[in-house]
Amino acid sequence: MAESGLVSQRLDWSRDGADWPNRELSRFVETPRLRWHVQIGGSGPAILLLHGTGASTHSWGPLLPHLTSRFTVIAPDLPGHAFTSMPNSDGLTLAGMARETTALMHKLALEPRLIVGHSAGAAVAIKTALDRGLAPSTIVSINGALVPFGTTVSRFFSPLAKMIASAPLLTNFFAWRAKDRKAVERVIEGTGSHLGSKELDYYWRLFRNPGHVEGAVKMMANWDLSSLDRELPSLAARLALIAATGDSAVPPSVAIKIASLAPHATVVTLTGAGHLAHEEKPTEVANIIVNAADQTQRR
Secondary structure (H helix, E strand, C coil): CCCCCCHHHCCCHHHHCCCCCCHHHEEEEECCCCEEEEEEEECCCEEEEECCCCCCHHHHCCCHHHCCCCCEEEEECCCCCCCCCCCCHHHHCHHHHHHHHHHHHHHHCCCCCEEEEECHHHHHHHHHHHCCCCCCCEEEEECCCCCCCCHHHHHHHHHHHHHHHCCHHHHHHHHHHCCCHHHHHHHHHCCCCCCCHHHHHHHHHHHCCHHHHHHHHHHHHCCCCCCHHHHHHHCCCEEEEEEECCCCCCCHHHHHHHHHHCCCEEEEEECCCCCCHHHHCHHHHHHHHHHHHHHHHHC
16 A cells, blocks of 8 residues: 655544544545545445545535435545545546545445545546446536646646645645635635535645645646546436536536536536535535435436
8 A cells, every 4th residue: 555755644533533524434444555534324225425636525524414314325535635545646547546446345345326426526436437447327426527627727737736746845835824724714715615614624624734635736636637528428327417506616517518428417506505515505415416316216
């Protein structure tokens, strides 16, 4: 299992996870390349929840209890994030994340028929299906980050992320900067979302940890969605695209574009929420997920 030089600065479960949302569902699972933190709860058909870049299982905190009465819910910290160990660089690519997520599900001997992904987690969900590592009947994308940045931004952002990822001092600087809680609040508000004080505290805890920041930045540095457009027409799974009207990070136009490419896609518009819609409106998002699951069963 690969770890970086910042392993000593990663989150500690006994300290940083003492008040973690749904902590009673947490366990640690070993796969050939990673040590995962994963939450598993409920009973019924298995569904997999995949968070976005820079987040963790905490982001499912308000939503998960709405689902455990009907489903066996599996929610991991993605590689390099929060309490899951750091993979090699190829484990932080889109294909690598999909491969490692598949390895986790095989280790757990669970086959989710429905996968829910938020932001970049939606891209991982789709990639697991396209690569036939997993075989979901339905994928629910919550404000899915499913298209590359604009050309000009991409040319700037990718080298910048790679530079930060290769320089531990810069990673430490970003984590140090996040010690200012107001800076973290501005980041969240910049996505169009408005969270309560406790929810913001979890992001503050994550963003000021150098190990977590390193995982998020390296994921961004290795992220390439350029092939997804070409592969989407072959997606066999139904794709429900939740598009929050207040999302400043991934506008609803992205969902409309993706729906034109995927053969079995529908767009569900959610008002009054931003990029972190599942944290702001967990009941409404849970209802959309349950409806998608019911339609899956009727197929």
